[in-house]
Amino acid sequence: MCADHKGHPYTAHKDDLLRRLRRIEGQVRGVQRMIEDDRYCVDILVQISAIKSALHQVGLSVLDAHTRGCVADALANRQQGEEKIDELMDVIRQFTRS
Template identity: 80%
Template sequence: MCPDHPEHTGHSYAPHKEDLLRRLRRIEGQVRGLQKMIEEDRYCVDILVQVSAVKSALHQVGLTILESHTRGCVADALANREQGDEKVDELMDVIRQFTRS
């Protein structure tokens, strides 16, 4: 639910919820695999490749949620002229945070 739009009964990512949860469970498994690799003293490069894969997978989850938020909460705020500027500012802040390395 968008905090500024109580009429919304769900989050904008709701249509993607099962896919997001599936992806996050897969990422959780990858992270456990990384822990095991370190416990087993695996080769550094192999570990780094897996770290990169986890980062990429998390980035994709974030992009999906970011797109849903933009098409949902932000688009609604702009269409209804309710706090549109505030929503765009919030969106830009989250994009800046999301794109930091």
């Protein structure tokens, strides 16, 4: 949790994030069915690409909320600002790895 939040910054968008994750979960189940049904490789790969993109968008949304919430609050209140920036940079490096 951030210093001045009664939850995490993404909480304001929680319903949207959960809806998107449920949709991704359905897409993954769809790929499982495609493999069970011996569907064409390219069709499966296209669906996997769509899942990766959708999951990446969810991650970007959480990253945005963290930056604008936790990191901004730490800097504004001069509380562990450097630590929050280091943490943010570490997570960005991890998030952008392929």
